[in-house]
Amino acid sequence: MIAKRITFAVMLAAGLYTWAEPAMAQQNIKGKLRLADSTFVQIVRTMDGSSNVGSIVQIDSVNIVLQTSVTAMTIPIAKISEIKEIQAGSIRNGEYWFANPNATRLFFGPTAHMLKKGEGYLSDTYIFFPQVVFGLTDNITLGGGVSLFPGGGGNQIVYFMPKVGAPVNEKFHLAGGALIIKVPDFDQEVSTVGVFYGAGTYGDRDHSFTAGLGYGFAGDEMADRPMVMVGGEYRMSRRVSFVTENWLFPGLDQPLVSAGFRFFGEGLAVDLALANVLGEDMITPGIPFIDFVYNF
Numbered sequence: 244m245i246a247k248r249i250t251f252a253v254m255l256a257a258g259l260y261t262w263a264e265p266a267m268a269q270q271n272i273k274g275k276l277r278l279a280d281s282t283f284v285q286i287v288r289t290m291d292g293s294s295n296v297g298s299i300v301q302i303d304s305v306n307i308v309l310q311t312s313v314t315a316m317t318i319p320i321a322k323i324s325e326i327k328e329i330q331a332g333s334i335r336n337g338e339y340w341f342a343n344p345n346a347t348r349l350f351f352g353p354t355a356h357m358l359k360k361g362e363g364y365l366s367d368t369y370i371f372f373p374q375v376v377f378g379l380t381d382n383i384t385l386g387g388g389v390s391l392f393p394g395g396g397g398n399q400i401v402y403f404m405p406k407v408g409a410p411v412n413e414k415f416h417l418a419g420g421a422l423i424i425k426v427p428d429f430d431q432e433v434s435t436v437g438v439f440y441g442a443g444t445y446g447d448r449d450h451s452f453t454a455g456l457g458y459g460f461a462g463d464e465m466a467d468r469p470m471v472m473v474g475g476e477y478r479m480s481r482r483v484s485f486v487t488e489n490w491l492f493p494g495l496d497q498p499l500v501s502a503g504f505r506f507f508g509e510g511l512a513v514d515l516a517l518a519n520v521l522g523e524d525m526i527t528p529g530i531p532f533i534d535f536v537y538n539f
Contacts, residue, residue: 346448355416355444398427449478497522
């Protein structure tokens with residue numbers, strides 16, 4: 244008898260949830276309905292998987308009217324699965340240019356752009372170096388990860404990446420932070436290495452130039468001279484950017500240079516590049532660099 248009652252209660256709860264979920268979803272959609280103005284447009288996704296970009300110009304109890312670049316569409320509210328508002332400047336030649344999903348760094352080095360509060364990403368470099376980065380606030384970002392070397396057991400590399408930053412004005416941003424690495428304990432005297440850095444970025448998240456200085460450290464010892472990084476990103480199309488990142492290390496006459504392409508969609512990016520040293524130690528065609536970024 245008790246088992247039957249529990250089964251009945253579970254079935255009743257499931258039925259109520261099945262009934263209530265669409266109603267709650269529709270209530271949420273209705274709460275997002277508003278007429279567009281000149282500052283933003285809307286992406287309206289429907290239950291059949293289609294998406295349309297335009298401006299909502301009319302709302303009643305049953306339908307909305309979405310004005311696209313081609314025509315005015317009447318869409319039943321009951322068939323809408325999502326409404327997303329984007330800046331009007333994100334529409335170029337009738338296409339939605341989603342945000343650059345990897346604007347807070349070049350390949351390895353950071354830019355001064357920051358994640359917004361609640362934004363985050365999961366990245367993986369060379370397969371063996373995953374990391375998770377999260378925006379605690381608009382001005383404070385924390386990240387870290389652990390290497391995944393096969394057979395490494397407890398002797399993996401652990402890294403921590405705090406970063407703080409803020410815009411000086413609409414085009415110029417400043418940031419500072421650290422890369423702190425805990426190396427495996429193989430009876431070495433030094434178990435922690437890393438770099439403290441500062442960076443400045445001029446430009447927006449699609450077209451920018453970044454310059455930075457960093458002081459390396461090993462244990463309690465700090466480098467006497469800084470390493471220098473310069474680089475930039477240029478968005479060539481809706482889904483492709485050109486990226487370059489270049490370093491000059493103290494005590495080395497040959498700079499490390501890199502260049503390649505960032506391929507991305509909405510929330511996902513893949514970097515493919517070649518790195519090399521300028522000088523007699525150049526490697527032909529260069530050292531491949533690859534990483535993946537997924538926004539959440």
